[in-house]
Amino acid sequence: MPFDPDGAVIVTGICGRLGRNLARKLHREYEVVGLDRRPFPGCPKDIKHYQIDIRRKKVQDVFAKEPVRAVIHMAIMHDPRMDAEEHHSFNVMGTRAILDYCLKYHIPKVVVLSSANVYGPRADNTQFITEDTPLMAAERFGDIRDLILVDMYANTFFWKHPGVETVVLRPVHIVGHVHNAPSNYLRLPRIPVVMGYDPMVQLIHEDDVVEALIRSLRPGVRGVYNVVGPEAVPLRRLLREIGRPVVPLPGPLFEAWLRAAFRLRLTSFPPPELDHIRYVCMVDGSRFERDLGFKPARGLREIIALFRGNPGGGA
């Protein structure tokens, strides 16, 4: 069944931490259909969950069967441990399939969760990157190429199909209970930093990302948006507030150690990501604020409180 104004919201990648948080909030207002190759333990009764890989043909049946009003596509993974080919195929082919179904079944709204990381941390970055800036992240970090492809694919889709309200969100580092690189980094028992560098960083609380995704469902909203949380803060100052020991390492030594540790599977942080704690990658979120009236509800203090004390969670 195609578009239905009272239909469900399909959420791909619903079984990640962020997806589950979104589902819990979304299902109070909307009917929710989950799509993920992982199981959804503790799935609320009124959420229909389909455990399928989004690249499978069977996904089409879900679109054909369920009355749908919108799709939130967040089945985009960033796992440096995953086989590169599989990573690429899942992200790029998966996104393509989902967007194709949106077109085929006349779904008027699709929200794609990209990331501000697509701009990439660079020494010569301007302080506030706006949405029309070229996505340079792959220049130094090849593994992020498919995430840029996904973002660009969604961008092209946005321009080619004015009939579908496409929203691409590029939030800054999402932190919270999620298992992504920035959150894992802030949970380390001893936090390494690059000696002599202290870039400004922008973080956003996972709850605010959920809020941003839900707001993007509002009819009439379309476009590419940076999404920022509370004001930027120097990395070291943030770590001091978190209060765990900080270990400054000279850049070349840190890089060599990280390269070895990554190869030996002692860490999940790929060496090129070191630039995130060396150079600035800050975005201007004023467009999203202006068009959607979005203001983050969670401040720096709440973010710091998330990470204060209890170490663990691991690399």
Place this chain on the structure above:
Amino acid sequence: MLGDALVHALGLEKEMARVERLPRDNLNEFGFDPFGYSPDYVRAVAPYVLLFYKYYFRTQVFGVEKVPKGRVILVANHSGQIPVDGMILATAMMVEPEEPRMVRSMVEKWVPTLPFVSYFMMRTGQVVGTPDNCVRLLERDECISVFPEGVRGISKTFSERYKLAEFGHGFLRLALQTKAPIVPVAIIGGEEQAPSFHNARTLARVIGAPSFPITPIPFPLPVRYRLYFGEPIAFRGEPDEEDERVDRKVKTVRSTLQALIHRGLRERRHVFW
């Protein structure tokens, strides 16, 4: 605290009182602006900087009252192999005018790659010189400084001293876009602090530096710095007008600055005092 001891020993109370009055708007709850500038950090390093400014370089400042309130672009000559001139200019704007101002210098894009330097630059209000950064600061009515000679300026050899190198056009287009007045500032003294006889361009390329001046002086000599502020120049025009028209305006700034430099050199009796 060593800093406080310095302030008392050298009688820097008046200057420090000005530093205390630096504007503190646009700071987050930890005291940083979005570019990473921290007035508290500036206050902490100020005694050491003032030691150099007042006692080592014995800086003299002429015409600082000509700098208008609100947004303004200071355009200065660059010199001295080690860019002390930027620090001198920023310190002068902090301690000389009635209302202290934080100068936001536009620095080269490779500066953030340097450990420690990047950190110091950011905390003291310097920003990477992208047009967007410049416009954002001017629109907040800040005072920015540019050295339109860029690296060409600091790597001049002794025989080229006080001859302005070619100017870039960027600053003028930004002035037109933001309707910010331009104040030329002649900085005298920097050229003699570390005379260089050769710029080893090949060597510079090998190590990836923008220039590699060969100088026998490992640390800036205690020359006397003199700063001459010119009258503000307000240009009219569109930021996207043709190069020739912008070029004429740039030449006006350049010749005004060169005249100001000549005046400074004429009035100077000696390099060191």
